[in-house]
Amino acid sequence: MNKKVVDLLNAQVNKEFFSAYLYLGISKFFTKINLPGFASWYKVQAQEEQEHAMKIYDYLLDNDEDVSLDQIAKVKVNLKTPLAAAKEADKHEHYITGEIEKIMDAAIEAKDYRTQLFLNWFITEQEEEERNSKDMVVKIEMLGDDCKSLYLLDKEVGSRKG
Numbered sequence: 001m002n003k004k005v006v007d008l009l010n011a012q013v014n015k016e017f018f019s020a021y022l023y024l025g026i027s028k029f030f031t032k033i034n035l036p037g038f039a040s041w042y043k044v045q046a047q048e049e050q051e052h053a054m055k056i057y058d059y060l061l062d063n064d065e066d067v068s069l070d071q072i073a074k075v076k077v078n079l080k081t082p083l084a085a086a087k088e089a090d091k092h093e094h095y096i097t098g099e100i101e102k103i104m105d106a107a108i109e110a111k112d113y114r115t116q117l118f119l120n121w122f123i124t125e126q127e128e129e130e131r132n133s134k135d136m137v138v139k140i141e142m143l144g145d146d147c148k149s150l151y152l153l154d155k156e157v158g159s160r161k162g
Ligand SMILES: [Fe+2]
Pocket: 016, 019, 048, 049, 052, 096
């Protein structure tokens, strides 16, 4: 495979694991402010991010490339409100979409058709991720972040299973 494409895929494995870490940080925030439904939603999301990382990990190994398991960055966000937490996630998903698109650009440039096909799944997934993260921001904004509406919303989002 093209070296640039391999390097970018390797970096993306790390970014997906960091995403899992970030979502755990957000989940922890909601646990601490007694909103277990939100905490569970973001924990499910953290698991999904690990699956994303493993998809790329498997793809690299299936194509006889190496996977560099680099250090995962520390989660530095200092969340203050549910809305800020939801916005942090939304901002992160837009960043991830941009990173996936950069790998796609490199795969197109390298005429790596197999990786382009592989990345199509991620392009579609990012559409879903952006929709979900925006949804969360809109819901919190719509209901307001008073205790009563957050309690109700917490019940709703807590039903997410996968
Ligand atoms: Fe992801």
